[in-house]
Amino acid sequence: MRLSGGRARAARGWLLPLQLALGEVRGHFLRSVVTAGAVFLGVGALLVLNSLSRGMEDQNRAMYLRMGGAQILQASPARSIDAFQDAQFARSQGLRLSDVAALRDRLPVFDAWVPEIDLDRGSIKLRGQRVFAFGAASTWRRFEVLGMEIDTAVDLGESRWESGEALAVVGPRVVERLGGREGALGKEILVADRPVRIAGIFKVESSFDRRSREVAVPLSWYRRVRGIADPPLGSLRARVSDLSLVAQATEDLRVAFLAIHRGVPDVDVSDNSDLLENSQKTLLTMRVVTWMIALVSLLSGGIGILNVQLSSLAARVRLIGTTRALGAPSVLVFRQVLLESLLVATAGGVLGCLVGLVPSFIPAGAMPWQPRLTFADLAVAVALALGVGVSSGLLPAFKASRLDPVEAMRA
Amino acid sequence: MSPTGSILETSALHKSYRMGREEVPVLHGIDFSLEPGDFGAIMGPSGSGKSTLLNILGCLDRPTRGEYRIEGRQVSGLSEDELADLRSERIGFVFQSFQLLPRLNLFENVELPLRYLGIPKAERRRKVSEMMERLGIGDRGKHVPAEVSGGQRQRAAVARALVKDPAILLADEPTGNLDSTTTAEVLDLFDQLNREGNTILLITHEAEVASRARRRWKILDGRMEEIA
Structure with missing residues (x-):
């Protein structure tokens, strides 16, 4: 008996499962695009709304400073x-x-x-x-x-x-x-x-x-x-x-x-900090609403991916059984199915990022305020998309890797 | 290789399934061995237990009782991972309905077991090309399974099983989905492979197919006997 140990090397790798996952995503292109759509909407909405609220914040701060900042008091008739x-x-x-x-x-x-x-x-x-x-x-x-x-x-x-x-x-x-x-x-x-x-x-x-x-x-x-x-x-x-x-x-x-x-x-006295504080409160509310919208979209995107992956798993149980019979380690099947979810979510996330960046490139002065995104905003958006991909892919990947080859080939 | 020189060897092999509270026996004490270079066929009607036996011999399933050795190594005590290793490196499977991956072309399908084994790309490519040439499908590598004939698909499935140089080729009704011309073509191929030194075990319910093998067993109601 000679066992080369090559399987262990293959099992450690991500290249083969990635190639197989890419083939699967490409093979069901339309389905993948539709599934990625929800993640795209979530990430896009998050970034667009975030860039708008950052722009508003910048404008408020600039206006506050223009008005003399905290050193200006205002008296007006009560x-x-x-x-x-x-x-x-x-x-x-x-x-x-x-x-x-x-x-x-x-x-x-x-x-x-x-x-x-x-x-x-x-x-x-x-x-x-x-x-x-x-x-x-x-x-x-x-x-x-x-x-x-x-x-x-x-x-x-x-x-x-x-x-x-x-x-x-x-x-x-x-x-x-x-x-x-x-x-x-x-x-x-x-x-x-x-x-x-x-x-x-x-x-x-x-x-x-x-x-x-x-x-x-x-x-x-x-x-x-x-x-x-x-x-x-x-x-x-x-x-x-x-x-x-x-x-x-x-x-x-x-x-x-x-x-x-x-x-x-008969005279009210206020300082500009009230103004800044009020606008900050409004912006905070806007941020919370933005995140709620984005999270709901991303959650529905994740459920969509989970649903599609589970259906797809049911449709190719036999093929997975065959690959297991041919010697595919369970970890390879796990990675392939997980990567499929990850690829779809990443594609949606990247497209969402591109759309989310658009407002930041609108020429200055074309909008009431200049939308702005930070690198951290993009990093958070990408991380969220990846998180959706991983969390929605774990269950199908686990189920796929635990399939019994004999039962699967009978399916 | 085992001390007896057998590639596969079973002793008092039993398999039963639990259906509810009832234990349904499928295999009753199978004693069987296959020597290097053998071309064997196990015959039997549907429900006789031949697929169950093939699954056990192919390390896809475990016996309930009894002993099973591959090249002298006791299989019964192996873990799932060790069984998967054994399957990957020493056993080549050919399935009734080819079971080629539809999104991969024939070359990639044949290459797949070598990728599972972690064989370097250049060596993989050389082995796959040689095997496909040997089986007469060298020019079909870029085609996906849907674009080639049934015979070519089965040749690709055989190439996929043999490319990793397994100890034995197990074929489950390899001609079950083929017309008579292609059936003859595939059986000729098995003959040729066996003459080249490959050990082959196929299961079939067709006596004509079994007649091409050099050793034959008949399985009925879970009991097996060799036919002279």
């Missing part, structure tokens, strides 16, 4: 919630420009104050037609504090702005009808039924940026043309000089408002 508050608010003047001077003296911890008046949207017109835009009258400092960059300007500067000239800095989409940036400069636009000269265009990263539809005019001009010395404000932003003082400064600002408004709580 809304009364009952008759008692109505009566209280009637005793106060509300948030007004004169508050700025009073606060500046009391609170040296703030190094910048930005009063802002929201303009009536219907009051912005171009060539006699209303323009969809967000209007704001404010000081020159607003551009610096809120990180608003102006990339095209003519005869524009702080002194002109603060002296009350009829100027406007607008977003690029506001002046689309005037032939773009260069064509729009120097042209007139109507704000509050008064002509103002377009002296600058905001720099925006995408046409979905809110600033692409903004019209900013000098607060001093607005006060002059409206004849209001102490206009009510839409908001008042204040920058804390030191990040470590934000908590105390927030409390100080609330107290100061109460003091100058005769104890009437």
Whole structure:
């Protein structure tokens, strides 16, 4: 008797089962494609939704930083919630420009104050037609504090702005009808039924940026043309000089408002961290939903593969029995059937990854935010696909490897 | 090789199956041996136990009682893995319905047992080519089983069984699915292989097929006797 031990070598290898598995997958191409479809959908959905939520997160963070990050506090008129508050608010003047001077003296911890008046949207017109835009009258400092960059300007500067000239800095989409940036400069636009000269265009990263539809005019001009010395404000932003003082400064600002408004709580004070926190919560919810969708798809994909593999096993019991009779070790049969599942799941996963990458290649500015994927996202997606392949292939592989050759060949 | 020189040797071999609470005997004390270079045939009607005996001789099944030796090695005490090793290296099977793998071409089908044995590619290719040439199907290697005739399929199945140079070729109704012309062709091939020194044992229910063998046994109701 001579036993070469070659079987042990063959049993240790993965090449032969891989080739046999590839042949089986290729032989049932349509079935394999359909089976891989569910994994493809799961991985694709996971990556697409993940890239979108990452893009949103990036945009929120950028916006947060542009708005001065955690150092900016915002005061805005409070809304009364009952008759008692109505009566209280009637005793106060509300948030007004004169508050700025009073606060500046009391609170040296703030190094910048930005009063802002929201303009009536219907009051912005171009060539006699209303323009969809967000209007704001404010000081020159607003551009610096809120990180608003102006990339095209003519005869524009702080002194002109603060002296009350009829100027406007607008977003690029506001002046689309005037032939773009260069064509729009120097042209007139109507704000509050008064002509103002377009002296600058905001720099925006995408046409979905809110600033692409903004019209900013000098607060001093607005006060002059409206004849209001102490206009009510839409908001008042204040920058804390030191990040470590934000908590105390927030409390100080609330107290100061109460003091100058005769104890009437008619102004709400908030910081940008609330904004970031809220958007992070929304994103977290989106992430959870994304994962739920992906996991359900992948689970159904796994069940699909399991079902197909079990049916396929039943259909080729005889062939498996033959290979066992010819000397195929049970470990080889196990690997072949496992690899079949793995190949199908991997194919679905790779296609899903390719589709999932598509949004990341969309040119910047074509979407409200730039989708982004990380290598870890791809690695997790591939690992999930492989996990589905392995977990759905284990049972059929085990059953196939345990088939009794005699019984199998009788089937 | 065994001290007696036999390739296969059984002694008081019994096999029974349990059906519910009942024990159904299939083989009753089979004493049998096959010498190197023998061409034997076991004849018997359906249900006589001949397939059960072939499965035991081919190490696909185990006897309930009795002894079985291949080349002198006691088989009864071997584990499943050892039986599989024995099957892989020392026994060549030819099945009634060819049992070629439909997705592999004839060359790959014949090559398969050598791949299970872990034989290097170049040696594998040489052995397969030689065997296919020897069996007259050297030019059909690239065809899948569905593209060749029944006789060519059976030749491929024989090539697959012989390519690993087994101690014995076991054939289970090798002509059962063939027409008379192809049957004669396959039996001529077995004759030729036996003349070349291969030990062959086939089972059949056809006396005409059995008559081509040099030794014949008749099995009936689980008992076997050699026919002179």
